[in-house]
Amino acid sequence: MNAVVIEQYGGTEVLKGKEVPTPEIERNQVLVEVYATSINPIDWKVREGYLQEMLKWDFPIILGWDVAGIITEVGEDVEGYKPGDRVFARPATTNQGTYAEYVPVDESLLAPLPDGVKFSEAASVPLAGLTAWQCLFDSLNIQEGDHVLIHAGSGGVGSFAIQFAKEAGAYVSSTASGSNEELLKSLGVDQFINYKDENFEDVVKDVDAVLDTLGGDVQAGSLRTLKQGGKLVSIVGVDHEELAKERGVHAEAYWLEPDGEQLAAIGSLLEQKKVKPIVGHVFEFNEQGVKEAHELSATHHARGKIVIQMKEDDC
Numbered sequence: 480m481n482a483v484v485i486e487q488y489g490g491t492e493v494l495k496g497k498e499v500p501t502p503e504i505e506r507n508q509v510l511v512e513v514y515a516t517s518i519n520p521i522d523w524k525v526r527e528g529y530l531q532e533m534l535k536w537d538f539p540i541i542l543g544w545d546v547a548g549i550i551t552e553v554g555e556d557v558e559g560y561k562p563g564d565r566v567f568a569r570p571a572t573t574n575q576g577t578y579a580e581y582v583p584v585d586e587s588l589l590a591p592l593p594d595g596v597k598f599s600e601a602a603s604v605p606l607a608g609l610t611a612w613q614c615l616f617d618s619l620n621i622q623e624g625d626h627v628l629i630h631a632g633s634g635g636v637g638s639f640a641i642q643f644a645k646e647a648g649a650y651v652s653s654t655a656s657g658s659n660e661e662l663l664k665s666l667g668v669d670q671f672i673n674y675k676d677e678n679f680e681d682v683v684k685d686v687d688a689v690l691d692t693l694g695g696d697v698q699a700g701s702l703r704t705l706k707q708g709g710k711l712v713s714i715v716g717v718d719h720e721e722l723a724k725e726r727g728v729h730a731e732a733y734w735l736e737p738d739g740e741q742l743a744a745i746g747s748l749l750e751q752k753k754v755k756p757i758v759g760h761v762f763e764f765n766e767q768g769v770k771e772a773h774e775l776s777a778t779h780h781a782r783g784k785i786v787i788q789m790k791e792d793d794c
Contacts (some may be wrong), residue, residue, distance in 0.1 A: 482579035483769045484539040488528030491773050496766035499539070502575050504583045509560055510552040511568070511584050514792070515602035516577040516764075517545040518772045518785040519635070526773065536574040543577035543787075544570055546584065547592060547601035557586045565592035567746070569605035569737040578769060580789065590742035593750035597792040600749075600756040603784035607635035608745045608756075610714060610735045614690050615643050618712040618733050623648030625687040628679070628704060630697060632668060633659035635784045636714065638757045640690050641666045646753055652683050659782065662757070680704060694718060702726055757783030764789040 480501045485493045504510050522542045524530055547567040550560055560566065570577065570584045592601050614636075615621045627644045631637045632653030644651050645667035652670035653663055660671050672679045678700070685706040691698050694715040701711055702719055705728040716732045717723075723730040748754040759782035760775060762768035772785050 480580040481764075482541050483764075483766055484541050484578070485526055486538045486540075488526065488531065490527070491523075491770040493526065494766060494770050494773065497539070499541070499579070501581050502583045504552060504554050506554040506556040507586055508554045508583045509550045509557055509566075509586060509589065511546055511548045511566060511582050512551050512790075513546055513577055513580055513582055514548040514598035514788075514790045516543045516547075516787045516789070517602045517606070517635075518769075518776045518787065519544065519606045520776060521606070523773045523777050534572065534574075540574040541576040541579050543579075544572060545602050545605045546570060546577045546582055547598040548582075548789075551581070554586075559586060560589060565598075566590065567592050567598075567601040567605060567742070568739065569609055569735070569742065571737060578764075578787070586739075588737045588739045588742075590739050590746050593746050596746075596749050598790070599761060599786050599788050599792055600758060603635065603756045603758050603786055604639075604745060604749070605737075605742055606735065607784060608639045609738060609741055610733075611636050611640035611643055611690070612741055612745060613735060613738075614712045614714065614733050615640055615647070615688075618731065619688040619690070619710055621647050621649050621688060625649045626685070627651050628683055628686045628689045628701060629653045630690065630701070631655065631692045631779075632663045632666070633757075633782050634692065634779075635757075635781075636692055637690075638662075638666060638783055639754070641668055642748075642754045646748065652679075652686065654679055662782070666757075685709075688712075691715070698730075702728055702730060758786050759783030760785045762787050 550564045633655040654672045654674045657673040689701040689711040691713040711730040762772045
């Protein structure tokens with residue numbers, strides 16, 4: 480099968496198109512023909528070698544951990560799916576990723592792809608959507624009426640988090656550049672903050688919860704916006720534990736856990752059109768397309784999700 484792989488760590492030049500064996504599936508897995516995948520920061524962080532101590536893999540490595548496609552083969556112990564089913568998933572974090580024509584996926588990590596949702600849209604959902612979902616509901620325990628501050632609202636995680644928080648009945652403040660104001664308000668943001676023109680600390684006070692996607696000074700400022708007993712969750716790590724203690728608030732880092740049931744719940748919201756994926760950029764599946772997608776993701780200025788499309792959508 481065709482794949483884009485890395486055989487050493489480095490810049491985008493290490494991404495290479497290559498013919499590799501089609502993976503064999505285990506008893507509890509299905510083989511998915513990949514119609515679309517997407518780019519996430521973990522992709523280029525692995526490529527650069529930042530996570531090699533955590534993820535001790537042999538080369539070659541196929542990056543990518545979002546998939547939407549059609550099942551072509553099922554393992555002996557798989558009961559809930561059959562060949563021909565449309566699915567999407569955040570596969571387990573292995574070196575057999577989704578920049579390939581086929582990918583093995585554990586049955587427990589699959590979710591049915593709702594009718595009317597394009598493969599390119601669905602591929603943008605799993606990693607970013609599950610991250611937003613778990614941060615809001617598993618970590619922050621968002622409740623109706625809570626005031627939530629979400630940073631980088633025009634990004635993949637941020638755009639899903641806004642919609643999930645609004646669906647839960649929260650009041651949402653969010654930061655982004657001025658060019659994204661219309662987008663964020665269309666997603667339901669109650670208080671838009673143009674980070675280029677104003678300091679969010681000056682306009683946001685006594686929030687119940689913060690979803691931090693940026694870290695650094697933004698994280699420190701976010702801790703100062705929390706009310707006593709409030710909570711911050713960060714997807715980039717916690718750098719200001721002492722400040723959190725001083726403020727009487729809680730701060731924790733969060734690492735995504737792939738979960739098919741939660742993804743199915745998100746799929747239901749997609750089907751009901753209560754949540755919409757924001758696909759900002761689509762690249763072709765080839766060496767050059769993946770390189771360009773990585774370069775864009777690393778700027779941190781992509782709007783919505785970056786999708787790699789392998790096959791044409793069927794709806």
